[in-house]
Amino acid sequence: MKQFWYGLVLFLFLALPPVRHLLESIMAFHMHMQMPLLFVSGLLMAPFFMKRFKNFFDQWNGSGLPGVILFLVIVLYWMVPKAMDESLEIMAVEAFKFISLPFLAGVPLRDSWVRIGKATESVLLLALAILFSIMAYLYILFESTLCNNYLLVDQKTVGWGFAFFSLCLILYLVLTLFTDQSQYYDEAST
Amino acid sequence: MANTMQSHMKKNTLPLVHFFLAFIMLLIGGTLGLLQGLNRGGVFELPASFNYYEVLTLHGILLILAFTTLFTNGYMYAAVRHTLGELSKTVKILAWSSLASFLIGSVLVVWMVLAGEATVMYTFYPPMQASPWFYIGLVFVVLCIWLAGLGIFISAFQWKRRNRGQHLPILAFFAVGIYTLVIFGSIGVTVEVLMLIPWAFGWTETINVMLSRTLFWSFGHTLVNVWYLVAISVWYTILPKIIGGRIFSDTLARLVVILIVILNVPGGFHHQIVDPAFSEGLKFMHVFMSLSIAFPSLMTAFAMFAVLERTGRKRGGRGLLGWLWVLPWGDVRFLTIMIAMISFIIGGAGGIAQTNNQLNQVVHNSLWVVGHFHITVGVTVVMTFFGLVYWLIPHLSGRVMTPFIHHLGMFQTAVWTIGMALMALSMHAAGLFGAPRRTSYTTYGDSATALGWEPYLSFLATGGTLLFFGVILIVYIVAHLMFFAPKGDTPFMDSRVEDNAHPTPKWTENWGLWVIVAILIISMGYVVPLVDLIENAPPGSPPHRTW
Ligand code: HEM
Ligand SMILES: [Cu+2]
Numbered sequence: 001m002k003q004f005w006y007g008l009v010l011f012l013f014l015a016l017p018p019v020r021h022l023l024e025s026i027m028a029f030h031m032h033m034q035m036p037l038l039f040v041s042g043l044l045m046a047p048f049f050m051k052r053f054k055n056f057f058d059q060w061n062g063s064g065l066p067g068v069i070l071f072l073v074i075v076l077y078w079m080v081p082k083a084m085d086e087s088l089e090i091m092a093v094e095a096f097k098f099i100s101l102p103f104l105a106g107v108p109l110r111d112s113w114v115r116i117g118k119a120t121e122s123v124l125l126l127a128l129a130i131l132f133s134i135m136a137y138l139y140i141l142f143e144s145t146l147c148n149n150y151l152l153v154d155q156k157t158v159g160w161g162f163a164f165f166s167l168c169l170i171l172y173l174v175l176t177l178f179t180d181q182s183q184y185y186d187e188a189s190t
Numbered sequence: 191m192a193n194t195m196q197s198h199m200k201k202n203t204l205p206l207v208h209f210f211l212a213f214i215m216l217l218i219g220g221t222l223g224l225l226q227g228l229n230r231g232g233v234f235e236l237p238a239s240f241n242y243y244e245v246l247t248l249h250g251i252l253l254i255l256a257f258t259t260l261f262t263n264g265y266m267y268a269a270v271r272h273t274l275g276e277l278s279k280t281v282k283i284l285a286w287s288s289l290a291s292f293l294i295g296s297v298l299v300v301w302m303v304l305a306g307e308a309t310v311m312y313t314f315y316p317p318m319q320a321s322p323w324f325y326i327g328l329v330f331v332v333l334c335i336w337l338a339g340l341g342i343f344i345s346a347f348q349w350k351r352r353n354r355g356q357h358l359p360i361l362a363f364f365a366v367g368i369y370t371l372v373i374f375g376s377i378g379v380t381v382e383v384l385m386l387i388p389w390a391f392g393w394t395e396t397i398n399v400m401l402s403r404t405l406f407w408s409f410g411h412t413l414v415n416v417w418y419l420v421a422i423s424v425w426y427t428i429l430p431k432i433i434g435g436r437i438f439s440d441t442l443a444r445l446v447v448i449l450i451v452i453l454n455v456p457g458g459f460h461h462q463i464v465d466p467a468f469s470e471g472l473k474f475m476h477v478f479m480s481l482s483i484a485f486p487s488l489m490t491a492f493a494m495f496a497v498l499e500r501t502g503r504k505r506g507g508r509g510l511l512g513w514l515w516v517l518p519w520g521d522v523r524f525l526t527i528m529i530a531m532i533s534f535i536i537g538g539a540g541g542i543a544q545t546n547n548q549l550n551q552v553v554h555n556s557l558w559v560v561g562h563f564h565i566t567v568g569v570t571v572v573m574t575f576f577g578l579v580y581w582l583i584p585h586l587s588g589r590v591m592t593p594f595i596h597h598l599g600m601f602q603t604a605v606w607t608i609g610m611a612l613m614a615l616s617m618h619a620a621g622l623f624g625a626p627r628r629t630s631y632t633t634y635g636d637s638a639t640a641l642g643w644e645p646y647l648s649f650l651a652t653g654g655t656l657l658f659f660g661v662i663l664i665v666y667i668v669a670h671l672m673f674f675a676p677k678g679d680t681p682f683m684d685s686r687v688e689d690n691a692h693p694t695p696k697w698t699e700n701w702g703l704w705v706i707v708a709i710l711i712i713s714m715g716y717v718v719p720l721v722d723l724i725e726n727a728p729p730g731s732p733p734h735r736t737w
Binding site for chain 1: 355696697703706710714720721725
């Protein structure tokens with residue numbers, strides 16, 4: 001329950017107009033800070049929903065795959081440059097961002113995470129790493145602006161952000177594949 | 191006896207040689223400090239052949255690069271050997287090559303400065319351009335750090351293999367954190383130096399000044415926190431033993447190490463608050479990055495008070511503050527560390543003030559800043575190092591400290607504390623009134639403002655003179671403990687945790703994960719400004735020689 005409140009506070013904080021304004025004024029903050037933090041707020045709030053709507057999740061997300069797919073769809077949607085542009089100009093799209101990233105990406109992914117096996121987990125990480133590498137490639141090398149609201153240099157910055165992000169994902173993947181992470185779990189906390 | 195003695199010396203040559211060289215650096219660096227202090231006090235002018243700025247460049251490099259690196263390597267190798275067992279052959283080779291690399295590097299650097307080819311201060315900001323050999327020397331110094339780190343990592347790895355499922359002993363855990371942090375911190379400066387070398391050879395014509403400064407401070411700032419981490423490794427693990435207590439919380443100590451390693455590198459921006467080329471918003475964000483490091487420091491302060499109070503009460507201290515008086519103030523190994531910790535409260539407060547944009551404007555590049563880091567480095571870190579000397583060196587050399595050396599140590603501690611207090615406080619004051627740092631003595635044509643600094647500058651010179659005696663004393667003490675003290679056994683002073691302590695969670699051992707998180711946080715801090723500095727760069731600067 002504590003986690004739920006942390007998540008909710010984070011969510012509300014991100015929705016404060018000055019915070020929104022600051023984070024959206026710089027493309028890299030918009031894409032690599034606001035959006036991931038919204039997603040994280042969803043992750044934190046997830047246990048509450050998982051308990052409250054246990055039947056619903058059991059019925060619709062039994063294997064965990066539907067949740068993963070929903071998560072991927074939402075992430076892919078927000079990779080489209082136009083989506084970000086619209087969120088700056090159309091209030092409904094902005095609202096959709098604040099709903100989709102926590103509740104349609106964060107919550108389902110956390111619910112799925114305990115259901116999917118290690119193999120699916122690794123495939124998912126790999127898929128994300130590949131996706132973000134493509135984004136990095138595109139954003140760093142593309143010669144014209146993809147987002148009307150930001151400058152070309154902002155776009156390059158975001159590209160490098162993607163590059164480091166996917167580097168971290170790949171390193172994490174390697175870590176989970178080649179080391180026994182269970183040695184770091186405490187019996188009590190699992 | 192003579193035999194065990196020799197075998198002691200032989201077994202421990204590696205750390206002993208490090209300490210020996212470290213204190214030679216302190217001796218030379220301290221002597222140069224005296225020259226600077228006397229010059230600023232208006233006592234004498236330095237000759238043109240060895241001017242103020244050459245002296246200052248060497249003072250900075252010898253003390254904050256050479257002394258601290260050698261001391262840290264010596265201490266950490268001694269600690270790892272004590273806690274993890276005999277170093278393997280590979281590790282020994284790595285450690286000795288690290289030392290060799292250091293020697294090659296420092297010979298090049300010092301030579302170039304003495305030749306008047308590198309009067310660029312320890313920050314070597316372009317567009318001031320030194321001889322390429324100066325920068326090549328720096329590459330060897332970085333290499334020294336990396337090799338030393340590699341040796342520590344291998345030792346830790348081998349130990350984990352032999353002791354599956356166990357926690358790395360706390361001192362070794364600190365060692366892993368320290369070298370992880372310094373390696374992360376040195377990546378930026380390595381890139382910088384590799385850009386400076388072709389520029390200094392004349393193969394490239396210009397240099398991106400802002401980029402270089404930013405890369406430099408990602409290192410400079412981290413280095414400061416590396417010393418700090420070295421110092422708190424002593425506070426957490428050794429101080430309790432000295433006062434007859436136990437480690438307050440093993441988990442807390444490890445958490446602090448992890449937090450410092452993860453959060454640190456992006457803090458470098460607080461050294462560039464007055465630099466152009468960063469937007470206000472960015473500077474604002476980085477105040478948070480800087481202050482986030484205050485958080486583990488507050489945790490440390492909490493843990494230290496807890497240890498001191500518990501132990502004090504065990505020793506019979508009663509009432510609100512009774513525990514404080516019963517602590518072993520007459521034991522030099524304690525007194526040094528205690529003074530170090532107290533001065534950190536003062537230095538930390540100054541640091542938190544400085545990191546704010548508006549306050550920084552007032553003191554930037556003034557003597558205030560020099561006062562600040564003579565308290566943080568010159569007392570907090572150096573005094574902790576001195577505190578180690580009294581038992582670690584005899585432990586390694588197979589000797590025991592005599593009561594006379596103990597008295598001398600108490601005296602040294604007093605001299606150093608009073609000297610630094612005098613010097614640093616008057617630096618703070620003179621700085622507030624506008625006296626610039628890095629400036630040889632001048633009255634600016636007898637301007638009234640500059641003449642107003644005079645009294646403070648004479649205090650500065652007095653403090654500096656006291657400090658010089660402090661240097662002589664500690665060097666004598668080190669030499670005595672290393673070569674002349676009576677033979678015997680001095681134990682290694684590492685502490686145990688409280689009996690009723692909670693078991694340390696296993697996730698703390700997950701260094702692979704901490705490294706990834708650190709990369710993530712470093713890229714969060716640096717991608718935006720670096721891309722901006724590169725993409726929006728003005729034409730680069732050709733070299734300048736200001737001396
Ligand atoms: C004998 C003791 C010492 C004396 C008398 C002394 C004195 C001074 C003085 C007068 C300055 C120059 C201020 C200026 O013109 O900007 C200075 C700079 C400096 N000192 Fe010390 N100091 C001593 C010990 C130390 C120690 C132990 C350290 C660090 C471990 C240290 C690190 C530095 C650094 C980094 C600078 C700045 C150099 C620069 O601005 O490039 N000093 N010191
Ligand atoms: Cu700093």
